[in-house]
Amino acid sequence: MKSDLDRYLEDHDRHDPLFVGIHTGGVWIAQRLHRMYGSDSPLGKLNIAFYRDDFSRVGLHPRVTPSNLPFDIADRHVILIDDVLYTGRTVRAAMNELFDYGRLASICLAVLVDRSGRELPVQADVVGKSLNLDANEHIKLTGPEPLALEMTTTE
Amino acid sequence: MTAFNPQLDQQGRLKHFLSTEGLNRQILSTILDYAESFAGVGDRAVKKVPLLRGKTVVNLFFEPSTRTRTTFELAAKRLSADVLNINIAASAANKGETLQDTLHTLEAMHCDMFVVRHGNSGAAHFIASQVAENIHVINAGDGSHAHPTQAMLDMFTIRRHKPDFAPLRVAIVGDIAHSRVARSEIHALNVLGVSDIRVIAPKTLLPKNIENLGVRVFHDLAEGLQDVDVITMLRLQRERIKNAVLPSEHEYFSCFGLTEKRLGVAKPDVIVMHPGPINRGIEIDSQVADGERSVILQQVSHGIAIRMAVMAMVMGSAPSEKPGEKAGGG
Numbered sequence: 001m002k003s004d005l006d007r008y009l010e011d012h013d014r015h016d017p018l019f020v021g022i023h024t025g026g027v028w029i030a031q032r033l034h035r036m037y038g039s040d041s042p043l044g045k046l047n048i049a050f051y052r053d054d055f056s057r058v059g060l061h062p063r064v065t066p067s068n069l070p071f072d073i074a075d076r077h078v079i080l081i082d083d084v085l086y087t088g089r090t091v092r093a094a095m096n097e098l099f100d101y102g103r104l105a106s107i108c109l110a111v112l113v114d115r116s117g118r119e120l121p122v123q124a125d126v127v128g129k130s131l132n133l134d135a136n137e138h139i140k141l142t143g144p145e146p147l148a149l150e151m152t153t154t155e
Numbered sequence: 156m157t158a159f160n161p162q163l164d165q166q167g168r169l170k171h172f173l174s175t176e177g178l179n180r181q182i183l184s185t186i187l188d189y190a191e192s193f194a195g196v197g198d199r200a201v202k203k204v205p206l207l208r209g210k211t212v213v214n215l216f217f218e219p220s221t222r223t224r225t226t227f228e229l230a231a232k233r234l235s236a237d238v239l240n241i242n243i244a245a246s247a248a249n250k251g252e253t254l255q256d257t258l259h260t261l262e263a264m265h266c267d268m269f270v271v272r273h274g275n276s277g278a279a280h281f282i283a284s285q286v287a288e289n290i291h292v293i294n295a296g297d298g299s300h301a302h303p304t305q306a307m308l309d310m311f312t313i314r315r316h317k318p319d320f321a322p323l324r325v326a327i328v329g330d331i332a333h334s335r336v337a338r339s340e341i342h343a344l345n346v347l348g349v350s351d352i353r354v355i356a357p358k359t360l361l362p363k364n365i366e367n368l369g370v371r372v373f374h375d376l377a378e379g380l381q382d383v384d385v386i387t388m389l390r391l392q393r394e395r396i397k398n399a400v401l402p403s404e405h406e407y408f409s410c411f412g413l414t415e416k417r418l419g420v421a422k423p424d425v426i427v428m429h430p431g432p433i434n435r436g437i438e439i440d441s442q443v444a445d446g447e448r449s450v451i452l453q454q455v456s457h458g459i460a461i462r463m464a465v466m467a468m469v470m471g472s473a474p475s476e477k478p479g480e481k482a483g484g485g
Contacts, residue, residue, distance in 0.1 A: 047192070050204035050467075059168070059471025062185075066192040074200075100201035 025083030329389030
């Protein structure tokens with residue numbers, strides 16, 4: 001994933017990017033990448049609870065760790081990181097939230113797992129692993145130490 | 156089984172916010188936690204989140220108020236709701252319309268939430284009992300009964316400075332008898348586990364049997380402020396003097412006014428709160444109100460975050476089509 005991301009940033013001429021992870025799994029992945037790159041900018045953490053499209057159905061999500069983007073995002077390149085890309089709704093919400101912090105230069109989406117089941121026209125730029133899963137198969141990242149992927153199947 | 160509480164829905168979620176009385180620690184802590192998340196919204200380029208987009212909030216104020224009404228309005232707008240401000244004094248109530256008719260008229264306009272300020276105790280409970288199932292009511296102060304969002308923003312301010320509630324000593328000073336803030340604050344402090352809650356006031360400004368609420372009573376300011384961590388000063392309404400409950404403003408200040416000198420017996424890191432508007436030189440000296448122990452202006456900012464949290468919580472309890480649908484992994 002790191003080498004794919006290297007190549008992507010190189011090909012697209014994106015220097016000194018900011019790392020932003022989506023709570024909770026995405027933050028764990030982002031922490032690893034941020035450390036590997038030895039970035040000078042602090043790590044950004046995004047909680048999309050206030051941007052979800054299911055608020056009117058399920059209400060607020062119980063644990064809302066505040067979003068924390070301790071930098072000015074305007075005109076910067078952002079690497080948006082999540083653990084699993086599934087329906088695309090989380091990424092839609094995350095992009096809306098990012099834009100409320102300022103007009104950024106670009107977003108690159110990096111995910112550990114790209115699984116089937118997209119409901120929105122969202123695609124990742126960098127993918128750790130692609131999986132073809134049925135709707136009743138679920139994949140979840142557990143962590144933070146050690147990071148592991150957990151597969152479950154529901155009836 | 157818990158006793159019936161009109162503020163909760165069948166799943167125990169907050170449906171209306173009418174009083175801090177009868178709510179458990181988990182609900183109050185959740186309000187504070189959400190407020191912590193919403194507090195950051197005011198620092199961003201776009202000071203808005205889309206949570207209540209398309210919802211309509213009505214500020215129904217039967218009593219004048221500036222800071223409460225404007226912070227509710229700002230909170231609703233930061234949640235992307237549309238806001239109607241209805242000043243009842245200048246509205247149809249003046250033309251003889253009953254409260255029920257006013258409510259039903261607003262319901263017919265498809266409003267989703269009423270924020271109610273009323274001079275009569277119990278008004279918000281009454282309105283909550285009258286409105287349709289899908290409408291939420293927040294009490295913005297009713298008579299001398301309750302002002303729950305003020306109490307919660309005070310709790311938020313306390314927690315920001317002193318994260319552990321249990322060992323705190325908290326003093327509430329002034330017109331306890333007529334104060335909805337005092338009542339709501341005492342309930343909230345008790346629920347959050349504060350061990351030492353004190354009320355300090357002349358006998359004429361204390362309700363009977365106030366000890367039953369779990370507070371210690373003091374009539375002497377110096378004695379009551381000994382080693383306290385938090386002081387809430389209450390506004391003295393001038394009509395109390397007109398009604399001969401108190402001899403004079405000057406005498407009140409000399410006995411119960413908070414001065415820099417009197418602050419000396421409290422803890423060195425004491426915080427001084429006041430729900431506003433303040434009467435300088437009556438209940439609090441300017442030196443204290445503007446001094447380094449004062450958190451009065453922080454309270455105003457925190458009021459927006461608390462009101463966002465409460466509005467989002469009660470709206471989030473709206474009838475759900477499919478609860479628990481696909482929780483994560485989007």
